[in-house]
Amino acid sequence: MLTGKKILLGITGGIAAFKAASLCSKLVQQGAEVRVIMTESATKFITELTLQALSKHPVYTDTFDEKNPQVIAHIDLADWADLxxxxxxxxxxxxxxAVGLADDMLSTTLLATEAKIMLAPAMNVHMYTHPTVTRNLAELAARGVLMVEPGSGQLACGYTGKGRMEEPENIILAVEAYFAREKRAAKRPLAGRKVVVTAGGTVERLDPVRYITNDSSGKMGFAIAKAALDLGAEVTIIAGRTDVAPPLNWAGLTFTRVESAQDMYEAVNAVWADTDILVKAAAVADYRPKQAAEHKIKKSGDSMTLELVKNIDILETxxxxxxxxxxxxxxxxxxxLEQHAMDKLRRKNCDLLVANDVTAEGAGFGxxxxxxxxxxxxGLVESIPRASKDEVGLHIMELAATRLTGESK
Structure with missing residues (x-):
């Protein structure tokens, strides 16, 4: 799976550094070419000689220790890596x-590379759940950095909880999965397919200046549309209210702006016969005011009764x-989550149902x-841990492509 892949392995100063020796060895056994950068702290846990012997290449620890005068080491390594x-x-x-600090060989190289970056966090359970660490991880995930979530269990500090670095075998699987996705995407498996994506929130008017809506930003829908385009599809976005500007300059994209649930249904229905894949990522209002006033409703009295009627259920229809x-x-x-998701999938005759807990940190609207x-x-096909919406969108559209072609993912 990894034959010929160039992997730059960064090892930092935690007790889990001892697992990096096994990880390096297994990467080489899988056919990867591995170069290693160690931080100064990492060398307190495991020696450079160990990683040099396992990788069959010199180990880098010092930004200013230039081993080859013909190149700048951190730039050369940054350009060399596939991952x-x-x-x-x-x-x-x-x-x-997260903040772009570059004060050693590893952090400097991380800033210089254009290769995909994958992290396998490891730390004390309280450190891992600290708001600052949570924020930093969310920031990196939003930039497209891949995460191999830590496992739970007995930690070196004596605590029990989430924070231990995932086992090398599972990290290898994550690396293989990344390269497999890249290979599939390069084949443009949705070439010739027509994909329709709904995005954002619908607007149900009370009067000319007030309306009922929801917190949907449109980001997930736009991310799915981008993934579909990258995989070769012709894409139509039908969007309600969004917090982000529509991607009007994407080649191969048709964009339609709508307001209400009824407007969205009519727009989707108009292209339904020619659609291969419909992704209903929009948050559509379940109800609308029975009557929308022609003029601004004036304030009167201490209360107001608003009668709502049910909108058409686009997905079910x-x-x-x-x-x-x-x-x-x-x-x-x-x-x-699972109970509601499976119920919705069956009632609405979906082929796939993507569910998220909008109360979870790093998930949901906005x-x-x-x-x-x-x-x-x-039942459950795949759990996608916290990742950028672009990455999640790519997972979803790759899965759809494999279902249409009958290939395994």
Whole structure:
């Protein structure tokens, strides 16, 4: 799986550094070419000689120790790598990355590389859940940094909880999965397919200046549309109210702006017959005012009664009408995630249902990251840990592509 892949392994100063020796060895055994950068703190836990012997290459620790006068080492390594893997990633290196600090060989190289970066955090459970670390990880995930979530169990400090670096075998699987996704994306598996994505929140008017809406920003829908374009599809976005500007300059994209749930249904229905994949990422209002006033409603009395009537259920309606179309629904939940997701999938005849807990840190409306579970008729298909919405969108569209072609993911 990893033959010929160039992996830059960054090792930082935590007790989990001892696992980096096994990780380096296994990467080499899988055919990868590995170069190693160690921080000064990492050398207190494991020696440079160990990693040199395992990688079969010199180990870098000092920005100013230029081993080859023909190149600048940190730039050369940054350009060389197909993937930069930091394992273990301590709270310190995570903070440096979040703010762009470059005060040693590893942090300087991380700023210089254009390769994908993957982190395997490792630290005390209280450090891992500290608001600053949580914020830094969310910031990095939003920039597209990949995460291999730490495991739970007995920690070196004596505590029990989440924070131990994932085992090398599972990190290898994450690395392989990344390169497999890159390979699939390069084949443009959705070439010739027509994908429709709904995004944002609908607006239901009370009067000319007031309306009912929700917190949907449109970010997830736009991320899915971008992924579909990258995989070769012709894409139509049908968007309600969004907090971010529409991507009007994307080649291959048709953009339609709508307001109400009825408007969105009519726009989707107009292209439904020619649609291969519909992704209903929009948050559509369930109800609308029975009557919308023609003029601004004036304040009177201490209370006001508003009568609402049910909107058309776009997802359910199209689920009943679908023939060859592949239908992906979304469920934003606050409790009993799997129960509600599976119920919605079955009632609305979806092929896939993407569910998230909008109360979770790093997920939900307005965030640049998301945490989702993807379900089909048989149950959970994939859990996607906190990642940028672009990364989540790519996961979803790759999964849809594999279902349409019959390939395994």
């Amino acid at each position: 930069v893997l930091v394992a273990p990633a301590t709270a310190n290196i995570i903070a440096k990355m 199209l689920g009943q009408k679908k023939k060859a179309q592949f239908l992906i629904g979304f469920a934003a939940e606050t409790d009993h 965030a640049d990251t998301n945490i989702v579970n993807v379900y089909d008729a048989n």
